[in-house]
Amino acid sequence: MSIQNSRIQPCLWFDDNLEEAAHFYTGIFPNSSIGHMSRYTDAGPGEPGTVMAGEFTLDGITFRGINGGPAFSFNEAISFSVSCKDQSEVDYYWDSLADGGEESVCGWLKDRFGLSWQIVPTRLYELVTDADPARAQAATKAMLGMRRIVVAELEAAVDAVT
The missing domain is CATH 3.10.180.10 (2,3-Dihydroxybiphenyl 1,2-Dioxygenase, domain 1)
Incomplete structure (x- = not known):
């Protein structure tokens, strides 16, 4: 089973720059694209139009991401x-x-x-x-x-x- 057909996918927690990161990464790796980006609406809780969550594919591997705020950050454990x-x-x-x-x-x-x-x-x-x-x-x-x-x-x- 290839990873893109797997039920397991990496999900990355960003502060508020998921969309910027998706553009950065897809500009580096071949066979990459930005998928759906879910945006906040007037119903909140985020500012309308800003990205809440989304997907991007890097060299055939799909990643999910969320703009979860500053509560967590990346470290070398992953x-x-x-x-x-x-x-x-x-x-x-x-x-x-x-x-x-x-x-x-x-x-x-x-x-x-x-x-x-x-x-x-x-x-x-x-x-x-x-x-x-x-x-x-x-x-x-x-x-x-x-x-x-x-x-x-x-x-x-x-x-x-x-």
Whole structure:
């Protein structure tokens, strides 16, 4: 069963910027779109015309969102991981999602809305699970010293193992 046919979907709590976030994210990921946005009417409780809840799809995965106010905010306990085929993809997603946000370590960042992302080249998985424990350890150690994951630096660390 694919996630878009699943009864389980991520639902994100925004303060009051769900619509802005939906535009931001759909501008970054391919195969993305903004779905229905429910807006407050004169019946309240929000200002008429402002978004109450909505849906957006990122690379084929549908997210629900609500503008729930400032009671809750995102933290690192929940993150979304983006698997990247090469350094070019790593750089694209890192630069796009970190714009207005905050870089962290080991391929993690927070976007401008405070949502955490892991931008991970598939090559990292291959290197940290190398059959040679010394090579795997070298890749892991190199990764732990990085913010954005740089494939060439990982491979150089692994190649330096004798």
